[in-house]
Amino acid sequence: MTARLILSGLADLFRRPSMSLSVILGVFATVFLCGLLALAQVGLDGALAKGQGVLRFQVYWKPGVDAALTARQMDWMRALPGVIEAKAFSPEAAMAVMRGSLGGAAEPLLPGAVNPLPYTLLLGFAPPEHDDAFARQTLERLTAVDGVAEVRYNPAAIDAARSLGLLGSQAVLPLGAILALLVGLVVGNTVRLTLLRRREEFEIMRLVGAAESVIALPLVAGAAAMGFVGAGLAATALAFLWSAVAGQLAAAPLWLSLAAPPGWLWFALIAAPTAVSALAGVAAAMESRP
Amino acid sequence: MIEVAGLRHCFGRREVLRDLTFSLEKGGFAFLTGPSGAGKSTLLRILHGSLPLQEGRAVAAGHDLAALRLSKLHQLRRDVAMVFQDFKILPERSVADNVALPLVVRGTPAARIERRVRSALTALRLTELANRPCAELAGGEQQRVAIARAVVAGPRLMLADEPTGNLDWDLSLRLLDILRQFSAHGTAILMATHNQALVAAAPDARIIRLERAAPDAATVPDAAAGPEEAP
Numbered sequence: 001m002t003a004r005l006i007l008s009g010l011a012d013l014f015r016r017p018s019m020s021l022s023v024i025l026g027v028f029a030t031v032f033l034c035g036l037l038a039l040a041q042v043g044l045d046g047a048l049a050k051g052q053g054v055l056r057f058q059v060y061w062k063p064g065v066d067a068a069l070t071a072r073q074m075d076w077m078r079a080l081p082g083v084i085e086a087k088a089f090s091p092e093a094a095m096a097v098m099r100g101s102l103g104g105a106a107e108p109l110l111p112g113a114v115n116p117l118p119y120t121l122l123l124g125f126a127p128p129e130h131d132d133a134f135a136r137q138t139l140e141r142l143t144a145v146d147g148v149a150e151v152r153y154n155p156a157a158i159d160a161a162r163s164l165g166l167l168g169s170q171a172v173l174p175l176g177a178i179l180a181l182l183v184g185l186v187v188g189n190t191v192r193l194t195l196l197r198r199r200e201e202f203e204i205m206r207l208v209g210a211a212e213s214v215i216a217l218p219l220v221a222g223a224a225a226m227g228f229v230g231a232g233l234a235a236t237a238l239a240f241l242w243s244a245v246a247g248q249l250a251a252a253p254l255w256l257s258l259a260a261p262p263g264w265l266w267f268a269l270i271a272a273p274t275a276v277s278a279l280a281g282v283a284a285a286m287e288s289r290p
Numbered sequence: 291m292i293e294v295a296g297l298r299h300c301f302g303r304r305e306v307l308r309d310l311t312f313s314l315e316k317g318g319f320a321f322l323t324g325p326s327g328a329g330k331s332t333l334l335r336i337l338h339g340s341l342p343l344q345e346g347r348a349v350a351a352g353h354d355l356a357a358l359r360l361s362k363l364h365q366l367r368r369d370v371a372m373v374f375q376d377f378k379i380l381p382e383r384s385v386a387d388n389v390a391l392p393l394v395v396r397g398t399p400a401a402r403i404e405r406r407v408r409s410a411l412t413a414l415r416l417t418e419l420a421n422r423p424c425a426e427l428a429g430g431e432q433q434r435v436a437i438a439r440a441v442v443a444g445p446r447l448m449l450a451d452e453p454t455g456n457l458d459w460d461l462s463l464r465l466l467d468i469l470r471q472f473s474a475h476g477t478a479i480l481m482a483t484h485n486q487a488l489v490a491a492a493p494d495a496r497i498i499r500l501e502r503a504a505p506d507a508a509t510v511p512d513a514a515a516g517p518e519e520a521p
Contacts, residue, residue, distance in 0.1 A: 001397035204378050207340075208439065209368035210395035212361070289360075 009218030010225055026186035027230025034179035035238045035269045042261050054124045055135055057153040061119040065147040070119045073145055085124035091115040183273045188280030191223050195288045216285035220278050227277025231270045291316045291447050291478035297346035306332050312498050319473040321489045322482040324500035330482040334449045338372045339363050351446040371445035373453045377436040381425035385435050392443040410438040413468055429456040450481040462488055
């Protein structure tokens, strides 16, 4: 009996496809926005925790510099105080990576026998506390090295990430609550609309002996299904967006390496709207009781 | 099957039923007659749980209406079926779907629903219309659908509010015959009607006659004593 009522609630969704679709889109939009905020928060938290206090410099040498001299300069840089990580790329290594990525398409971009790519070195420092001048002094020392063309570093990105993280942590709860309310309102009002349109039908069902659960269960099942589908689509879209954005953020100049969002977050993004939708359905069905 | 004692009902300051007392046994058949405004529909609605019991005592199919809670209303309505004056059918659904509704809401297995619906449709000569949407039916056909729906689940008590109002004489007699058969199988039937010819066609049936309540006095006879002559 229960299974039949649930199935009848799901079948009702197809009887009014435009209404069901509009609810699903409403849930999708709200969950997508909510999820975007949650993913940004989780990603930034992870990135900040991973790179907390690490100051990164990317050093680029001029093309055609002496290899032996550059190797000695790199050794000197690795020995600088505070260095905790270093990753070097020779022009050949960089070319190999590029050829591996681009294949034959790389050849027209890299004409002639001279390798145009420079030596590069990525350095990570653990700066001393309360030493605001450390980054500036290190930048000056690295830039002053003979043959170095450019040095990039990331304090602005870290500051921006910290600011965003702070903003996110302060806004996530109230925004999450507002968006949950929106999901509830969208689904709840649709169920109310359904009740209004089917008022006569439900009244007749009651007159022939339908228990309130017989009327409410299909409505709740339908509401939960709309929430589930909307949230599921939003989670799928967020997963695609995440994989696209994570790759972009991991490159210069941000160097934000985003860890994969935890499983519980994906679960919550789908389960919470489904539960809110079901509750909205229960509330609307309760309102319809004589 | 029905026990009513000292029943009184008012709409605002207007008294519709006053000190009504009667009973109807299992398998009994009674006409409920009286002029418009005498309270026939009101009495049926009270017995069906659609109006609250204001004063007096009423028991329908074993359910004490004074003690009936809203959460148990569906149990009363599974034992007490009603044929409404305005049919109360779902116009966009098929005849078979409408007739099956009382069984569907009870969770009856599909095979049993099919069997009982077929039987009810046959009894009401609706078999050929089974798949037609009710909106496409004539008034008399819709009324037969409403009656088929009322009998399909085998209620203990059936209340019928002018069930022949949209039927021709032959169909009215046919319906009366069907209801008498149900009555013979143990279903008590209380049928409100204006149709005195129909009442005359069932001389052995009980008659419960209601009079329109006067502002200062009600003339509600105790019909428990037995059949009355139709006026």
